[in-house]
Amino acid sequence: MDIPRIFNISESAHRIHNPFTPEKLATLGAALRLETGTRVLDLGSGSGEMLCTWARDYGITGTGIDMSQLFTEQAKRRAEELGVADQVKFMHGDAAGYVSDEKVSVAACVGATWIGGGVAGTIELLAQSLRPGGIILIGEPYWRQLPPTEEVARGCLANSISDFLLLPELLASFGHLGYDVVEMVLADQDSWDRYEAAKWLTMRRWLEANPDDELTKDVRAKLTSEPERYAAYTREYLGWGVFALMPLRGAGEEQTVGLPIAQRRKTVG
Secondary structure (H helix, E strand, O other), rough: OOHHHHEEEEHHOOOOOOOOOOOHHHHHHHOOOOOOHHHHEEEEOOHHHHHHHHHHHHOOOOOOOOOOOOHHHHHHHHHHHHHHOOOOEEEOOOOOOOOOOOOEEEEEEOOOOHHHOHHHHHHHHHHHEEEEEEEEEEEEEEEEOOOHHHHHHHHOOOOHHHHHHHHHHHHHHHHHOOEEEEEEEEOOHHHHHHHHHHHHHHHHHHHHHHHOOOOHHHOOOOHHHHHHHHHHHHHHEEEEEEEEEOOOOOOOOOOOOOOHHHHHHOOOO
C-alpha cells in the first residue's frame, strides 16, 4: 500500500505536503487555541509536521495515518527530532474509513478529502471520531478566480470547473452540511510557491542520482513542464485553505436544499 511513486519522489524533501508554510501551520494552531493535552487525529498526515510541531508548541497529543510509507517514516523521525515521540504516533495505512477508538478534540484531514469521496464524506468520517464540542479541520482547494474555460481548469489539474467552488460558495457549503465555520487559514501565492517550486529542485536532484530509473523519463517530463504550467494556471486561479468547523446545534444530516445543482453535486462529494 502506497501512493504513486512520482509523489514520493517529487515531495520527498517536503515537510508539509500542501500549500502551507511552517508559519501558517503555527497560525492555524494558535487560531484553534490549542491547549496542553488536546487530542488530535490527522487523516492523511503526510510527514507529520502539523502534529509534531503542535505537540512541541502546544503540548497536544495525537495520531496520524498516511498511505505513504516514506512520509510515515519521515513523520516518525520528525517526532524523534522534536522530542515529541511520546506524544504523537504515526501509522502507515489507508485513512479511508479510519475511526479513532478514543474521541478527539480535533479531527483533521488537511488536503486528502478523497479518503471520504469528497468533502461531505470526509466530514462525515471525521465526525465519527469527534467528541462533543470538538472541531473538524478540512483542507480544500477553491477557485481564487473562476477559470474562463474548461481548458484553464484542466491546466490547474482539475477535471473541470465544477470540481471546486469559489471561496464564498465553499464557506456556504459547510453550512448546508450542518456546520459553522469557526476559523480559517488560507494559503497565499508565496506558500503555494514553497509547495510547488520546492518539488523542482527535488526532482532535479533525483534525476541526477537516478539516471537509469524506470521513472526517469516521467520525472524529466514533469520537471520540464511544471514551472510554466504552475505559473500560468495553479498560481493564478487556485486557492487552498484549512477550514475549522463545528456542528450546528441540533444539525441533522447534510442539507443541500436551495443549492444550485452544480454546487449541490460538489457539496455531496
